[in-house]
Every structure is written in structure tokens, then in C-alpha cells.
Amino acid sequence: MRPTDIRVPDYFHKVVDCQWACPAHTPVPEYIRLIAAGRYSDAYMVNWESNVFPGILGRTCDRPCEPACRRGRVEQEPVAICRLKRVAADYKDDIRGRLPKVPAAKNGKRVALVGAGPAALTVARDLLPLGYGVVAYDQESRAGGMIRTQIPAFRLPEAVIDEETGYVLGMGLEARFGQRVESMKALLAEGYDAVFVGTGAPRGRDLEIPGRREAAAHIHIGIDWLASVSFGHIDKIGKRVVVLGGGNTAMDCCRTARRLGGEDVKVTVRSGFEEMKASPWEKEDAMHEGIPILNYLVPKVFTHDNGKLTGVTFEKVAARYDDQGRRSLLPTGEPDVHLPCDDVLVAVGQENSFPWIERDIGIDFDRHGMPVVDAATFQATLPGVFFGGDAAFGPKNIIWAVAHGHQAAISIDQFCHGDDIRRRPPAAVRLTSQKMGIHQWSYDNDIILDRRYPVPLRDKIIALKSIKVEVELGFDRKLGYAEAERCLNCDVQTVFTDKQCIECDACVDICPMDCITFTENGEEQELRSRLKAPAENGSQDLYVSDALKTGRVMVKDEDLCLHCGLCAERCPTGAWDMQKSIIQLLRAGPSCRSS
Amino acid sequence: MTYLAKPKLHHPKLPVNRLGYTRRDYEGAVSTLCAGCGHDSISAAIVQACFELDLPPHRIAKLSGIGCSSKTPTYFLGNSHGFNSVHGRMPSVLTGANLANRELIYLGVSGDGDSASIGLGQFAHSMRRGVNMTYIVENNGVYGLTKGQFSATADKGSKSKRGAVNNDSAIDLVTLAIQLGAGFVGRGFSGDKAQLVPLIKAAIEYPGAAFIDCISPCIAFNNHAGSTKSFDYVRAHNEAVNRLDFIPAGGEITMQAAPGSLSEVPMPDGSVLRLRRLSEDHDPTDRTAALNYLRQREAQGEIVTGLLYLDPEPDDLHAHLHTVPAPLNRLGDAELCPGSAALERINAALR
Numbered sequence: 043m044r045p046t047d048i049r050v051p052d053y054f055h056k057v058v059d060c061q062w063a064c065p066a067h068t069p070v071p072e073y074i075r076l077i078a079a080g081r082y083s084d085a086y087m088v089n090w091e092s093n094v095f096p097g098i099l100g101r102t103c104d105r106p107c108e109p110a111c112r113r114g115r116v117e118q119e120p121v122a123i124c125r126l127k128r129v130a131a132d133y134k135d136d137i138r139g140r141l142p143k144v145p146a147a148k149n150g151k152r153v154a155l156v157g158a159g160p161a162a163l164t165v166a167r168d169l170l171p172l173g174y175g176v177v178a179y180d181q182e183s184r185a186g187g188m189i190r191t192q193i194p195a196f197r198l199p200e201a202v203i204d205e206e207t208g209y210v211l212g213m214g215l216e217a218r219f220g221q222r223v224e225s226m227k228a229l230l231a232e233g234y235d236a237v238f239v240g241t242g243a244p245r246g247r248d249l250e251i252p253g254r255r256e257a258a259a260h261i262h263i264g265i266d267w268l269a270s271v272s273f274g275h276i277d278k279i280g281k282r283v284v285v286l287g288g289g290n291t292a293m294d295c296c297r298t299a300r301r302l303g304g305e306d307v308k309v310t311v312r313s314g315f316e317e318m319k320a321s322p323w324e325k326e327d328a329m330h331e332g333i334p335i336l337n338y339l340v341p342k343v344f345t346h347d348n349g350k351l352t353g354v355t356f357e358k359v360a361a362r363y364d365d366q367g368r369r370s371l372l373p374t375g376e377p378d379v380h381l382p383c384d385d386v387l388v389a390v391g392q393e394n395s396f397p398w399i400e401r402d403i404g405i406d407f408d409r410h411g412m413p414v415v416d417a418a419t420f421q422a423t424l425p426g427v428f429f430g431g432d433a434a435f436g437p438k439n440i441i442w443a444v445a446h447g448h449q450a451a452i453s454i455d456q457f458c459h460g461d462d463i464r465r466r467p468p469a470a471v472r473l474t475s476q477k478m479g480i481h482q483w484s485y486d487n488d489i490i491l492d493r494r495y496p497v498p499l500r501d502k503i504i505a506l507k508s509i510k511v512e513v514e515l516g517f518d519r520k521l522g523y524a525e526a527e528r529c530l531n532c533d534v535q536t537v538f539t540d541k542q543c544i545e546c547d548a549c550v551d552i553c554p555m556d557c558i559t560f561t562e563n564g565e566e567q568e569l570r571s572r573l574k575a576p577a578e579n580g581s582q583d584l585y586v587s588d589a590l591k592t593g594r595v596m597v598k599d600e601d602l603c604l605h606c607g608l609c610a611e612r613c614p615t616g617a618w619d620m621q622k623s624i625i626q627l628l629r630a631g632p633s634c635r636s637s
Numbered sequence: 638m639t640y641l642a643k644p645k646l647h648h649p650k651l652p653v654n655r656l657g658y659t660r661r662d663y664e665g666a667v668s669t670l671c672a673g674c675g676h677d678s679i680s681a682a683i684v685q686a687c688f689e690l691d692l693p694p695h696r697i698a699k700l701s702g703i704g705c706s707s708k709t710p711t712y713f714l715g716n717s718h719g720f721n722s723v724h725g726r727m728p729s730v731l732t733g734a735n736l737a738n739r740e741l742i743y744l745g746v747s748g749d750g751d752s753a754s755i756g757l758g759q760f761a762h763s764m765r766r767g768v769n770m771t772y773i774v775e776n777n778g779v780y781g782l783t784k785g786q787f788s789a790t791a792d793k794g795s796k797s798k799r800g801a802v803n804n805d806s807a808i809d810l811v812t813l814a815i816q817l818g819a820g821f822v823g824r825g826f827s828g829d830k831a832q833l834v835p836l837i838k839a840a841i842e843y844p845g846a847a848f849i850d851c852i853s854p855c856i857a858f859n860n861h862a863g864s865t866k867s868f869d870y871v872r873a874h875n876e877a878v879n880r881l882d883f884i885p886a887g888g889e890i891t892m893q894a895a896p897g898s899l900s901e902v903p904m905p906d907g908s909v910l911r912l913r914r915l916s917e918d919h920d921p922t923d924r925t926a927a928l929n930y931l932r933q934r935e936a937q938g939e940i941v942t943g944l945l946y947l948d949p950e951p952d953d954l955h956a957h958l959h960t961v962p963a964p965l966n967r968l969g970d971a972e973l974c975p976g977s978a979a980l981e982r983i984n985a986a987l988r
Binding site: 117576608 | 640641643644645646647648649650651661667668671672673674675677678680681827828830854856860868869872
């Protein structure tokens with residue numbers, strides 16, 4: 043193998059698994075250290091820079107970081123990254139003075155945002171400090187988009203949404219709320235320098251099976267129903283409720299139904315339990331509230347009696363896989379199952395919907411009705427029009443919407459300055475030694491053996507009484523500290539200088555995870571098989587040095603490194619050093635412009 | 638030194654031996670020696686050897702004297718018996734322990750000062766008595782704890798870190814051990830575990846006095862140009878005479894080598910020492926030839942490593958003394974005090 047070039051910014055970024063997995067590349071270990079130090083406001087601001095909604099995401103994020111967390115590979119459970127984010131939000135001081143200052147002199151450019159959800163607000167947050175005039179349209183009367191309409195208050199209190207959307211609104215966003223944009227053509231005619239579409243995936247998919255029309259009064263589309271609950275238009279539901287669907291919306295629907303009078307609430311899914319789209323923790327939360335999840339049931343008929351819904355009939359299926367591993371659900375031939383109920387909530391998916399965009403103005407749509415959007419620049423086929431969030435590539439989640447927003451803001455800023463929007467400067471990485479003394483490091487390198495701490499919950503009886511009572515209490519400061527200490531500080535990198543190495547084996551002997559081997563060089567696959575511990579996780583890189591004095595090379599498998607720094611402590615020559623890698627992320631502004 | 642304990646977490650696929658232990662279960666406290674000390678590598682090799690031999694940690698006794706090397710038993714085999722004796726007196730304490738309980742596995746850990754200076758006499762007598770043990774000298778040619786004076790194993794003409802030249806002759810513990818009657822004599826290098834681990838395994842299984850001189854560079858005081866015990870010097874002058882493979886009793890022989898260069902030495906317990914000769918002139922089972930060979934190579938400035946001498950018919954102190962097979966510490970009053978009738982008989986026989 044060729045020696046690893048650690049100057050390539052992605053090399054060490056990938057070692058920070060959580061940050062690499064986060065669409066917005068939040069520097070997770072950095073803010074977790076700040077939480078451990080009790081510097082909650084600082085931890086909050088590190089988050090805010092990256093993901094704009096730490097308090098919201100600390101309760102609702104889809105957490106791509108946690109399955110990636112190295113801790114999950116070296117023991118069992120990842121660090122509770124998401125809920126630590128909430129700790130930062132819960133215990134911070136007033137941070138309003140630390141938000142970016144918006145210049146009084148504007149740059150004369152005006153940008154329209156269609157929708158005021160997470161993607162659009164991220165664009166506003168990035169462009170307002172640059173002096174842009176930003177106008178946001180939303181059909182609802184308040185900002186937040188799906189954050190406000192689709193996430194029930196028992197998971198995310200309204201005050202948190204108000205606070206964090208308020209930070210962006212307070213930067214001088216011109217809000218035209220309660221105004222639905224009915225024509226893109228008309229909007230473009232208003233002469234904006236750029237338009238960003240962040241309208242989400244606002245249409246819940248329906249289920250056209252027999253009985254749908256007859257029993258319509260008691261069959262609700264999940265996201266519409268959640269929005270109505272959120273705005274107080276609906277405050278009760280029948281005692282027996284069947285929720286159709288296996289995504290996170292289905293989980294929100296069933297748990298909301300439990301709080302509005304549903305006593306016998308069931309979730310049914312077509313697939314197997316394991317393949318459900320809902321996050322594992324959301325399934326757990328639903329089951330914890332006494333909601334069974336029944337799998338391999340395909341809805342066949344809504345049964346009704348003179349227009350009154352009486353239940354749903356399901357066909358039982360089983361999963362079969364063909365040679366290529368493709369799954370099909372085939373009827374088992376067992377008798378159909380009938381679940382009697384008073385109401386049905388349909389949460390079988392969401393769709394985009396752009397009836398307001400004229401098809402003859404240069405914005406191309408594909409055959410699925412989705413806009414043709416560049417995956418890197420987020421620009422549509424009409425220059426100056428950008429899409430982001432669920433509106434760009436279909437339903438994902440908040441953190442993806444934020445990531446899209448940041449990228450779209452860069453494009454918009456470049457576009458408004460006449461730059462080539464496809465040109466992105468490379469991300470920079472800065473390495474700083476953490477050595478303070480012979481055996482002192484500026485990070486806590488002791489490895490705590492504590493297992494993941496569960497987040498304290500409110501008593502179930504109280505929690506199920508009201509839609510407004512937040513179920514999770516969040517970590518208190520003490521638990522937050524204990525959980526923060528589980529973080530392995532993967533951003534403090536093991537940096538090897540081959541010129542210094544005398545091949546004394548001290549690092550090999552001390553490494554608790556057998557990561558380090560001195561051996562003859564070879565091809566990667568072959569090399570992986572003959573390390574001190576075989577490097578079987580191909581998704582994790584090998585760090586290979588140049589040839590050493592004996593002709594061997596140092597090979598470090600990054601996979602299970604605890605970042606404990608013992609290799610550097612035992613190294614007599616300083617060939618190993620622990621250096622913090624700071625990935626400098628791109629943000630809209632002069633650093634991304636050519637002039 | 639390191640202030641942190643080595644984290645308990647280990648590689649999820651760390652192998653387990655026949656006793657259900659991982660290698661990590663044979664470790665001790667975290668080392669307080671200087672970073673990069675060769676002694677730590679020897680500790681790691683001992684850990685690896687005991688793990689691979691499936692030794693029950695509570696059946697091992699590790700004894701040492703005074704010095705950097707003699708501190709190391711704290712850093713391996715944390716669940717074994719240990720004794721830090723007086724400077725240079727490890728061999729007699731070990732001999733006593735071995736006499737009292739012949740069933741334990743004895744590991745004597747010493748250094749060049751402990752064994753070649755203050756304890757030279759003790760070393761000599763334990764060798765000639767054939768105490769069943771593995772005696773490892775962690776040899777760095779320097780007094781590290783007192784800031785780098787030459788030890789008795791420092792080569793004549795080698796230079797100290799401050800530039801002083803050593804004018805005294807070096808004591809070669811390997812030659813001494815062979816002359817004094819040790820049944821198993823080898824030399825290793827802390828920087829080559831592939832050679833050292835099988836050597837330690839074979840020494841532990843050898844039922845007699847087994848001696849290993851292990852060159853172990855002192856990073857702080859003896860790893861400079863002019864030293865003959867530095868990493869660079871040892872690597873440049875290392876002359877391995879053989880590669881050793883220890884095959885436990887009933888174990889499968891998997892190693893393949895060119896015929897003619899292989900020799901197998903069966904051990905009394907059914908295990909086999911398999912030697913792949915790298916030098917055709919060296920016969921490890923011939924004491925005189927081995928001594929001659931060592932002299933020749935060393936005269937040419939080579940550091941000869943590997944299994945240097947092996948007595949294929951081992952015996953030990955207990956055999957010399959005709960002791961009973963049961964450990965002496967387990968003999969009760971009935972065995973030790975045969976009664977006045979027996980005393981009468983003995984007295985009568987002497988009249």
C-alpha cells in the first residue's frame with residue numbers, strides 16, 4: 043500500500059465516524075467535550091454553527107451519527123450523541139449575543155424562500171449575515187415547517203421550536219407567513235436574485251383500497267392529521283385505532299392517538315419488523331407506550347357498516363428473496379386478519395407536490411414529478427432557482443434538510459456574485475497537537491467503561507394524559523457528564539511520523555485494541571489479513587507509513603482505536619502524537635467565492 | 638511512565654486459549670518504565686508465551702531482584718505469585734521456593750546488574766544446580782536506574798551516552814550458563830518477538846534450568862551511536878542461528894521447511910522443539926561445539942541469537958537430591974516424622 047496522505051482532509055474526517063456520518067458534519071466530539079467541561083453555551087454554539095437547530099435535533103434527529111459511533115463497535119452501544127445535543131440546548135445560557143451580527147448595510151441582493159422549514163431557515167441563517175435581503179413565504183402562520191406540523195409536542199415542545207426558529211427570524215428575515223405561493227412564475231416576476239424552494243414533502247400518500255371512500259370520515263392521512271392535532275383542530279380520536287405504515291410518521295401517529303383517547307392502538311406494517319423504516323428507538327418508544335406493532339400484514343379492505351368504519355382486513359404475507367436478494371411479499375395463504383377499529387391513520391409515505399410551479403418556465407421535472415436538481419449545487423434547470431430539503435430529493439429528515447440548506451446557500455451566494463456554482467473549494471483540515479506535558483493531554487484520554495445511560499422518561503401515566511407533556515426528561519447535568527465521558531474523542535487523531543520511529547514496539551505492546559502492526563508492506567486485502575488483529579471492517583481505513591529503517595511499515599487499523607493516546611504516551615521518540623483534527627466546513631461567503 | 642491504566646476494553650475478536658483466557662488476562666499493571674523500554678516488549682512476550690501455552694496464571698511464580706528489569710514482574714501476569722527479593726538474590730529465593738513446591742512454574746526475571754554484578758555468584762550456582770526454572774536476563778548493558786553507568790555486560794570498547802569508553806571486559810552470561818551446566822540456553826532480542834516468544838515458551842516447558850539472555854535496549858541511556866546494545870546496532874549485527882517452533886504435546890505440526898535444515902528435539906512431556914537451522918555450522922545439542930561457535934561468531938562482532946544450547950536429556954535439582962515427587966510443602970507430620978521406632982532403627986544402623 044502507498045503511505046497514507048493525512049493531508050487529504052477526508053482521511054481524518056472519516057475517522058471521526060459520527061461527524062462523517064452527519065449530513066451537516068457536526069463536530070460531535072468537540073461539543074461533547076464542551077458538555078463534559080460544563081461549557082453548555084459553547085457546546086450549543088458549536089452545534090448551532092453546523093446544524094442550526096440543536097434543541098430541536100437533540101430531541102428529534104434521525105441520528106445517523108449513532109449507528110456510526112465507534113463506541114458501538116468497541117463495546118455495545120454508541121454514545122447517546124443526540125440526547126447530549128439536547129443537554130447543550132437545555133443548560134446553555136442566553137446565547138443571543140453570540141449569534142452572527144447582521145450588517146446594517148445590505149448587499150442589495152434579494153432572495154426568496156418558499157417555505158420556512160429547516161432547509162429554508164438554514165439558507166436564511168447563512169445568507170442574512172452576509173447582508174442579503176431574505177424573504178420567506180409559508181402557508182402556515184409560523185415558522186418551522188414540518189418541524190412544527192408533523193412532530194408531536196410530546197416529543198418536541200413548541201417553546202423549543204419558537205426559540206430556535208426565532209434566532210433566524212431575529213436576524214432580519216422578512217416573514218410573509220400565512221401566504222401560500224401559488225405561482226412560481228409570479229414569484230420570479232418579482233425580480234428576486236435567487237429563489238430557494240424548501241416546501242418539503244407535504245402530501246401524505248393515500249391508500250386506495252375498497253371501502254376507502256365509503257368510510258372516509260374515519261380514515262385520516264397521517265401527516266395531515268398530525269398537523270391538525272398540532273394546530274388544535276383535532277383533539278380526540280376513537281378508542282380503537284389502527285395505524286397503517288412503518289415509518290417515523292406512523293410512530294408519531296400511534297403515540298399521538300394514544301394521547302387523544304386511543305386506548306387500543308395498533309400499528310400494522312407490510313414488511314417485517316426489522317425492515318421497518320422507523321428508527322429503532324422510535325419503535326421502542328411506541329411499544330413502551332403499549333402499542334403493538336404487527337408485521338407482514340397488507341391492508342386489503344376497509345370494512346364499514348353504512349359508511350361507518352368497522353375495521354381493516356389484512357392479507358398475511360411472508361418475505362421471499364430471489365437470487366439477487368430482492369424481496370417480494372407473497373401471500374402465505376393463511377386466512378385474512380380483520381382488525382376492528384374506530385379510526386384508521388394512513389402513514390404509508392409522503393410525496394412531493396409542486397402544483398404551483400408552472401411546467402413551462404424552464405424548471406424541468408422528471409417522470410416521477412420531482413424537479414431535476416443538481417445533487418451538489420442544489421440548482422434546478424432554471425438558473426437562480428434552488429431546491430433543498432425534502433423538496434429536492436424526496437422525504438428524508440431534518441438534518442439532511444439543514445445540510446442541503448448550507449450547500450444551497452453557498453450556491454446562491456456564488457450565483458449572486460456571478461461565480462461558477464460548481465466550484466467548491468476543498469474542505470480544509472487543521473491538526474493541533476494535544477500534548478501538554480510528558481503524559482498530559484488537553485483532552486481526557488482515560489477510557490470510561492460505563493454503558494450507555496438511558497434518558498429518563500416521565501411516568502407513563504402522566505405522559506399519556508396530555509399531548510403537550512414532553513415524554514423525555516432529558517439528561518440532567520450529572521447524567522449528561524457521565525454520558526459525555528463515554529465519547530472516545532475520535533477527533534483526537536493518532537498521527538505517526540515515520541522518520542522518528544525506532545521500531546521499539548512500545549506502541550504495539552500497549553495498544554489495548556491491537557490496532558498497530560509493524561510488518562512488511564503488501565496489497566491492502568492481503569495486508570488486512572496479517573495484522574496483529576485482522577482488519578475485517580473494510581469501511582475503515584488502514585493508516586500506512588512509509589518504509590521504516592528495517593524496511594517494514596507501520597500499519598494502523600483505524601477501526602477500533604480508542605484514541606486513548608497510550609501509543610503516544612509510550613512512544614520514546616514522539617513518533618506518535620495525538621493531534622486534534624478540525625475540519626473546516628464550507629459556508630456561504632467570501633471563502634467560497636472566487637473574488 | 639503512564640498514569641493511566643490500560644483500558645480494559647479489548648478487540649472483540651481477541652482469541653481465547655484453552656482455559657478461556659485472552660492474552661489480556663495475562664497482563665499486569667501498566668508499566669512505569671521509560672517509554673519505549675525494551676523490557677516492556679519482553680513483558681509482552683512473556684504474556685504472549687504464557688497465553689499460548691494455556692498456563693493457569695495461579696500456577697506461575699515470578700521472582701525478581703532489584704533494578705529496572707526486576708520491576709517488570711509487576712507489569713505482567715497480574716494474577717500470578719510474585720516475589721521481589723534482595724538485589725542479586727533472586728536465584729536463591731527461587732531455589733528455595735522451588736525446593737518447597739516443585740509444582741509451580743518458576744520464572745526468574747533479572748537484569749545485567751542483578752545477575753552479572755551483585756548476583757553473579759547466585760546466578761552461577763542456580764545454573765549449576767539445575768533449578769527447574771526459566772531465568773530471563775533483560776540485558777541492556779547499562780545501569781538505567783542510576784543514570785547510565787556501564788554494567789558488567791557492556792562490551793569492551795562500547796561508548797556511554799556521554800562518550801566515555803568502556804575498558805572492562807564484558808561478562809557473557811550465555812557462555813557462562815552453558816559452561817555452568819544450564820540445560821537450555823538461548824539469546825533473544827526485545828525487538829524481535831517472532832523469535833523471542835517461541836524461545837520463552839520452550840524455556841518454560843523445559844524441565845530443568847533454562848536461561849535466556851535477552852538484549853533489551855535502554856532507550857534513556859543506551860540507545861545511541863557507539864552503544865552495542867542499541868536497536869540499530871543489534872539489528873545490524875543480529876545473527877540468528879535458528880528459528881524455533883515449540884509444539885506442545887499432542888499438537889499438530891504445521892510448519893514446513895526445507896528438509897535437512899530441520900531438527901526435532903522431543904521433550905520428556907511429549908512436546909517437541911522444532912528447530913529450523915539458519916546456520917549449518919551450529920549444533921545446539923553439542924555443548925563444546927556450541928561454545929566454540931559462539932566464540933567464533935562473537936569475535937567477528939556478531940550477536941548470536943536463537944536457541945544456542947539444548948541438553949536433550951534434561952534433569953534438575955530435585956533429581957539430583959532424590960526428593961519425593963510430592964512437593965515438600967505438602968508433606969504432613971506423618972511423612973516428615975516417622976516416629977521413635979524408626980529413629981531407633983536409624984540410630985541402631987549407625988552404631
